[in-house]
Amino acid sequence: MKIIQIKSHIKKISKEFGLKYKTEWFGYMWISVRYEILTEYIGMCPDPIYQKYGKTPKQRIKNIDKFVNSKDFKDCLKRYGGQVAEKSELKKEEKLIRGIKSEKLRNELLRFYKKLNSQFGKTDFLALLTIPRNEKEKEWQMKFCLRHEWIHILLSKNRIYFQEIHKRYWPYDEGINEYLGAYLDGTLNKLEKFRDKEKYPLEKKNWVYAIKFKELFKDSKTPEERKKTIKGLIKKLKKDCKEK
Ligand SMILES: [Zn+2]
Numbered sequence: 001m002k003i004i005q006i007k008s009h010i011k012k013i014s015k016e017f018g019l020k021y022k023t024e025w026f027g028y029m030w031i032s033v034r035y036e037i038l039t040e041y042i043g044m045c046p047d048p049i050y051q052k053y054g055k056t057p058k059q060r061i062k063n064i065d066k067f068v069n070s071k072d073f074k075d076c077l078k079r080y081g082g083q084v085a086e087k088s089e090l091k092k093e094e095k096l097i098r099g100i101k102s103e104k105l106r107n108e109l110l111r112f113y114k115k116l117n118s119q120f121g122k123t124d125f126l127a128l129l130t131i132p133r134n135e136k137e138k139e140w141q142m143k144f145c146l147r148h149e150w151i152h153i154l155l156s157k158n159r160i161y162f163q164e165i166h167k168r169y170w171p172y173d174e175g176i177n178e179y180l181g182a183y184l185d186g187t188l189n190k191l192e193k194f195r196d197k198e199k200y201p202l203e204k205k206n207w208v209y210a211i212k213f214k215e216l217f218k219d220s221k222t223p224e225e226r227k228k229t230i231k232g233l234i235k236k237l238k239k240d241c242k243e244k
Pocket of ligand 1: 148152173174177
C-alpha cells in the first residue's frame with residue numbers, strides 16, 4: 001500500500017463523516033523499536049506493561065532505568081507498531097527526560113527528541129512508525145499502522161479527542177479509530193469476530209468500543225448526521241464527566 005492510497009482512505013473518511021481535511025496535516029517518521037517503546041513509556045501510554053513502572057510521569061522517569069534493564073523491555077522490543085507524536089507534548093517530555101538519573105540514557109533520549117522535533121515542520125502531529133524488519137511487517141505498517149495513526153491525526157485536527165474530556169475516555173479514541181478502519185475495509189460486520197479472536201486485553205477493549213460506535217452510527221446515513229452523532233457523544237461524555 002502506497003502513501004497516496006492511504007491519503008485517499010483518510011480523505012474518504014473526512015468526506016463521509018463531514019470532517020475537515022488538509023494534506024499537509026499528515027506526516028510520518030520511521031523510528032527504531034527502542035525509541036517507539038521509550039516514547040510510549042514516557043508519553044504515559046496506558047499499556048499495563050508500562051503501568052507496572054509508574055502511573056504518573058514522575059514515577060515512570062524514576063523507574064526508567066529499571067524498565068530498560070527488565071525482561072519486560074526485552075519483550076517490548078519484539079513488538080512493532082506506531083503512535084502519534086504531538087509537538088506541544090515534546091517540551092513537557094523533554095523536561096521529564098532531563099530528570100533521568102542515568103546520564104547515558106538521558107543524553108540518548110535528548111538527542112532523539114531533538115531529531116524528532118526537527119521532523120515536524122509546520123504540522124502539530126507526526127505519525128511515528130517502527131522500522132519494519134521484513135516485507136510482511138512493512139505492508140502491515142503501511143496499511144494498518146500508518147492509516148491508524150493518520151486517522152488519529154484527522155480526528156484530533158477536527159477536535160475529536162475523547163481523552164481531552166477525561167483521560168479515562170481513551171478507549172473511545174481507539175474505538176472510533178478501529179470503527180473507521182473497518183468502515184474503509186468493509187469489515188464492519190466482522191467487528192464481533194475481531195473482538196472474540198483478540199487475546200490482548202487492551203486491544204480487545206478497542207474492538208468493544210468499535211462495536212459501540214457501530215451501534216451509535218447505525219441510524220446516521222449522511223456525513224452531516226455522522227458528524228452530529230460524534231459531536232453528540234462528545235457532549236454527552238462532557239456532561240457525564242461534570243456530574244461525577
Ligand atoms: Zn491508536
